[in-house]
Amino acid sequence: MSELRHGFRLEHERCDGCLACMRSCPTFAIRVWNGKARLLTDLCIDCGWCLKACSRGAIAATTRSLSEIGRFAFKVAVPSPVLFGQFPAAVTPDDIVDGLLAAGFDAVWDYGIDIALVARAVASYVETWRGPRPLVSSTCPVIVRLAQVSYPSMLEQLVHIHPPREIAGREIKRRYSAELGLPPEEIAAIYITPCQARIISIIQPAEGGKSHLDGAIGIGEIYNTVLAAARSKSRTVGVSGARHLVRTADMLRWSTSEALSRHLFRHRYLTVTGLTNVIQVFDDVEKGKLRNIEFLECYACWGGCLSGNLTVDNLYVSLTKLHKLISDLSETDSATEAEIARRYPAEDYALERPIRPRPLAGIPGDLRERVRKVNEAEAILATLPGLDCGLCGAPNCRCLARDVSTGDASRADCVFLSTERLEELKRFYQRSR
Amino acid sequence: MAEELFRRSFKIHGRDFDKAGETSTEIKAILKSLSIDAGVIRHAVVVAFEAEMNVVMYADEGTMTFVLTDEAIGIEVADVGPGIPDLELAMQEGYSTASDEMRELGFGFGMGLPNIKRNSDTLSITTEVGKGTTVSSHILLDSHE
Numbered sequence: 001m002s003e004l005r006h007g008f009r010l011e012h013e014r015c016d017g018c019l020a021c022m023r024s025c026p027t028f029a030i031r032v033w034n035g036k037a038r039l040l041t042d043l044c045i046d047c048g049w050c051l052k053a054c055s056r057g058a059i060a061a062t063t064r065s066l067s068e069i070g071r072f073a074f075k076v077a078v079p080s081p082v083l084f085g086q087f088p089a090a091v092t093p094d095d096i097v098d099g100l101l102a103a104g105f106d107a108v109w110d111y112g113i114d115i116a117l118v119a120r121a122v123a124s125y126v127e128t129w130r131g132p133r134p135l136v137s138s139t140c141p142v143i144v145r146l147a148q149v150s151y152p153s154m155l156e157q158l159v160h161i162h163p164p165r166e167i168a169g170r171e172i173k174r175r176y177s178a179e180l181g182l183p184p185e186e187i188a189a190i191y192i193t194p195c196q197a198r199i200i201s202i203i204q205p206a207e208g209g210k211s212h213l214d215g216a217i218g219i220g221e222i223y224n225t226v227l228a229a230a231r232s233k234s235r236t237v238g239v240s241g242a243r244h245l246v247r248t249a250d251m252l253r254w255s256t257s258e259a260l261s262r263h264l265f266r267h268r269y270l271t272v273t274g275l276t277n278v279i280q281v282f283d284d285v286e287k288g289k290l291r292n293i294e295f296l297e298c299y300a301c302w303g304g305c306l307s308g309n310l311t312v313d314n315l316y317v318s319l320t321k322l323h324k325l326i327s328d329l330s331e332t333d334s335a336t337e338a339e340i341a342r343r344y345p346a347e348d349y350a351l352e353r354p355i356r357p358r359p360l361a362g363i364p365g366d367l368r369e370r371v372r373k374v375n376e377a378e379a380i381l382a383t384l385p386g387l388d389c390g391l392c393g394a395p396n397c398r399c400l401a402r403d404v405s406t407g408d409a410s411r412a413d414c415v416f417l418s419t420e421r422l423e424e425l426k427r428f429y430q431r432s433r
Numbered sequence: 434m435a436e437e438l439f440r441r442s443f444k445i446h447g448r449d450f451d452k453a454g455e456t457s458t459e460i461k462a463i464l465k466s467l468s469i470d471a472g473v474i475r476h477a478v479v480v481a482f483e484a485e486m487n488v489v490m491y492a493d494e495g496t497m498t499f500v501l502t503d504e505a506i507g508i509e510v511a512d513v514g515p516g517i518p519d520l521e522l523a524m525q526e527g528y529s530t531a532s533d534e535m536r537e538l539g540f541g542f543g544m545g546l547p548n549i550k551r552n553s554d555t556l557s558i559t560t561e562v563g564k565g566t567t568v569s570s571h572i573l574l575d576s577h578e
Contacts, residue, residue, distance in 0.1 A: 150465075153471045283454075283458060283461075284454075286461070286475060286478050287454060287457055287458075287479060288483065288548060289482075357471065359471065360468070362468035363466075367467070367501075367503060368438060370467050370468055371501065374463070374467055375439070377466075402466075
């Protein structure tokens with residue numbers, strides 16, 4: 001199996017070894033060795049907390065920049081509905097669409113349709129499912145990867161339906177290559193993303209297929225350009241050249257943590273946000289609790305995608321703005337319904353292959369050898385102070401004990417056990433300040 | 434004869450709903466760190482959790498002993514408690530003596546022992562009314578995919 005790829009990179013020259021990313025990582029996937037952060041790639045599920053934690057800009061999302069996508073003949077933006085809650089209230093959804101066009105896109109996709117199609121496909125999946133419950137939503141790539149890495153026995157409970165962004169990408173290529181007579185590879189479907197995690201579902205889809213999207217641009221990356229375009233327009237009282245793309249409450253609700261509430265309200269349904277909360281709930285599911293729940297809508301970020309690490313506005317402010325927009329819209333409209341009626345029966349939404357586990361490499365060796373290492377790690381742990389100070393470069397004493405047992409670290413990395421280590425740290429951190 | 438590789442014991446406190454489930458979480462962490470097959474882990478976690486909940490719901494206190502051999506996972510839960518007057522009845526799905534309060538907490542649907550049985554390769558239960566119950570389950574390491 002190919003190595004797990006990630007939606008960000010560590011830039012070593014910028015890293016000053018401050019430990020902030022290591023301390024923020026919920027899966028203990030970061031070590032700081034010799035004053036530089038190191039990623040244990042198979043433990044990382046791309047939650048992206050380290051990106052927010054790093055004040056040095058040493059951890060960067062591998063999104064695309066606007067200039068990079070210039071090589072495509074025709075560029076179509078697929079804006080996450082999160083985008084529409086990011087701007088000052090005076091900037092309308094139409095202004096934002098105009099702003100995307102001003103930023104260099106040739107078209108902005110009518111994404112509410114794909115969202116509605118997938119919502120319908122998921123609702124029908126939940127209704128007809130006869131396997132173990134609860135089913136788990138699969139739109140958040142971090143949740144999918146969490147299940148692949150840590151809860152392989154729950155993988156069949158993931159809803160095996162493509163997220164709307166993939167359905168949009170596929171239709172964009174199909175429609176514009178027919179309309180414009182261009183080969184599909186010259187048409188770029190670019191997702192405007194609230195987080196770096198969406199990138200992993202583009203560069204390495206969980207089920208092993210190939211994404212229909214050609215990359216993602218972070219909301220923060222295009223924010224200023226869109227805002228400037230909207231402001232200059234309001235000065236000239238320009239008329240929107242854009243199609244009216246934000247028409248339904250259903251579309252905007254997709255950006256909140258209750259995306260499917262309207263479609264699944266008859267079912268026993270839980271929304272869980274925040275990775276640590278999701279882990280707690282998954283633990284309960286594995287124990288056989290929550291069997292009466294039919295569907296779990298799960299997001300790695302607290303409050304859902306609105307607090308993604310590439311957003312600009314505060315979660316609560318943007319949620320309020322979206323609620324205001326939602327309250328002014330009807331659930332759906334005739335244009336959307338007509339498109340759904342046309343497209344829904346004609347397209348497939350199911351993933352082409354099952355999502356497979358990505359078990360951790362773990363401790364090498366046979367069972368006897370692994371038991372020996374685990375016992376050794378426990379014995380080492382008993383000699384450590386248990387303060388989880390992180391100065392050894394591991395996030396807690398347990399991780400250090402494990403790293404020592406596997407030969408990746410030394411007991412002498414602990415400042416309580418080795419004054420030399422303390423002296424070394426002093427020298428290093430004085431130099432880097 | 435299977436060789437014992439690893440053994441741990443945990444105390445379980447009756448009626449401590451706040452901590453209920455922690456022992457099975459700990460056992461899962463150990464099994465994961467040992468890179469045991471995910472399917473086997475899931476069976477072991479369900480057995481450990483249901484047995485733990487039975488102690489929490491009905492008994493005064495109990496001990497869970499986790500033993501790993503080169504062939505199987507053994508989970509033995511021995512409690513000091515009321516015992517089970519009619520074991521055959523208790524093994525039936527849906528049979529439960531849980532109080533309304535327990536049901537409100539989401540427990541006691543009469544699936545505990547049936548679930549333990551379904552997830553074990555071998556199971557033995559000894560019980561004495563007024564004294565306590567011992568549930569002993571084995572899950573083979575190579576029989577689950």
